[in-house]
Ligand code: ATP
């Protein structure tokens with residue numbers, strides 16, 4: 001027998017039972033983002049390597065060791081995108097989106113690629129939903145984005161999250177802080193892990209993000225950037241906190257948040273869950289007021305976030321959400337009943353009633369088992385005897401109740417089904433806009 005070819009480590013298939021969750025996560029995000037005035041942008045999966053090294057930063061984990069970079073046939077260096085912000089900024093500049101309207105709210109969804117050690121919550125191909133706002137420097141927009149995210153997780157019925165914010169200052173206030181950190185770390189150089197040793201000179205803030213226990217301990221006693229903010233950054237951060245409080249957005253200040261990418265300025269935030277183990281961040285984001293200019297565009301403030309879809313999938317509750325199960329399963333007994341069942345299906349489907357049926361000659365018991373497996377909310381049983389008498393049995397699976405419905409005239413049957421299903425609320429339709 002031939003050997004089986006398996007998928008690559010850290011890269012996963014998403015099978016139909018899980019795709020339902022993915023679709024829910026994506027649909028909710030899309031609906032909410034559109035409500036908040038965002039438009040979708042579809043960016044390429046491959047970009048010139050320079051785009052990432054110049055924006056994310058040469059001495060970051062991503063650029064140093066996680067990028068999938070290869071030479072194209074013409075010898076140019078190409079990278080599979082490790083994140084979405086740099087490509088969106090490139091598109092904003094390349095297509096001069098700012099000329100028509102500097103304020104742009106854009107979102108994207110799709111796979112990102114990083115060569116990391118595969119483990120729970122950490123894949124080599126993973127998916128992000130991200131959004132960026134260009135052209136607004138007011139702290140109100142920071143708070144608006146945080147509010148959007150809180151609402152998103154409420155709609156997905158995900159609990160146990162905390163929203164942590166920090167300010168990373170700007171290029172002016174960050175350099176005295178970096179110097180102070182260098183001094184602090186120099187005294188503890190020997191205790192640092194190999195990675196941090198290598199980085200302390202070039203990028204000492206990275207140790208705040210190191211996952212090693214010893215470095216974390218050193219980080220917990222390190223000076224904090226909030227003590228170094230210039231008046232403007234300080235005002236901005238206070239603005240975010242005040243407005244957040246007035247809108248009842250539960251913000252927790254965490255001065256250790258630094259983010260793994262160099263382009264962040266001022267507000268930085270993470271949404272973390274207690275339920276995810278070591279990889280506990282579900283969303284990460286912040287301001288990147290200098291990035292558009294650094295990539296050759298006009299001086300344009302910006303802020304955004306990216307959420308990790310796999311981690312959201314892991315947090316979705318098992319109940320209380322519609323994962324797209326059929327509302328109606330038709331269980332016919334006998335050839336005549338099956339004919340009627342196909343006719344019912346083709347009539348109710350355009351009415352947005354999701355229907356499934358049994359096509360083979362199966363016992364009622366087997367059919368009910370299948371309806372149950374599919375998670376059907378209602379079952380219409382059409383037995384031979386009942387067919388003769390012109391009545392079917394309509395069963396509500398969640399309430400375990402059943403009643404007769406007339407099978408003819410046909411229009412009346414459809415009307416009856418529609419009324420019963422819609423009145424009791426199709427779970428899927430409630431979510432639809
Ligand atoms: P982490 O600290 O978990 O490594 P990060 O700082 O590298 O995250 P970002 O680059 O800001 O993360 O990405 C935003 C979100 O994307 C993360 O909060 C996480 O939910 C998700 N994410 C990042 N890397 C991975 C990965 N390798 N596998 C799965 N999800 C990921």
Ligand code: MG
Pocket residue numbers: 260
């Ligand atoms: Mg990472």
